[in-house]
Amino acid sequence: MTTTTPRGIRNNNPGNIDRTAERWQGMAADQSGDPRFVVFSEPKWGLRALAKVLLSYQRKHGLRTPAAIIGRWAPPSENNTGAYARQVAAALGVGVDDQIDLQNPDTLARIVPAIVAHENGQQPYSADLIAQAVRLALE
Template sequence: MKPRGLRNNNPLNIRHSADRFQGEIEGNDTGFKTFSSESYGYRAAFVILATYLSRGCNTIEKIITRWAPPAENNTECYIANVEKWSGIPRNKTLTSADGAAYQRIVAAMSRVENGIPADTRQIEAGFALQHKLRITR
């Protein structure tokens, strides 16, 4: 059986909130949002991370501490895995032009959340659906 996040097309397990995202649909999960496709689930994650960036959460350590607070998670383990699987140091300062890094971070977060490697094509599709983060060449 697919992990919960992938069944909900919500690979980063975004909790229900008042925020409504493109592609969000009514689902049966009482704890987490459901999206019409996996790419829309990833899009929502990128939008949230762009909001985090605008509020000073600009490193993996700051992002994960907010995303997966210690009261609910083994935050240090989560940070260590995202750092290892993304190849990005936990304290590297990110900007809105670091879209490629954000894609690797989201792939690693999805792996932590679901226990299996992410589908990079879906991550790329979700990234393309948003306009807050970008890739500079």
């Protein structure tokens, strides 16, 4: 992959999950390639992590609308959160303030690629790979 490939795709972390003390399943042994974001060994692990974070927003924080979920995922200090939430809601076929259930695998499998597309300017992953990552996240 070239340096013109978006950072999230290069890192197999298409959600651009920040590095913390958390040890993610599928994290690459070598994290020196990026000072800010987690590097995963394969895209499925980065997609799984994205889905796991979204599930925690709903389970632990009670966030149930695209506006609330994206407001936490992509805070206004770094993003045009309103535009981001509208894009994700449109991909889901709902309004920004409509309730969604991320425990539903179909809903989770639709929000993940919408976030990937917004974070990276592209969504290169197959529906099968996203479905596999969603299954892993819901286990």
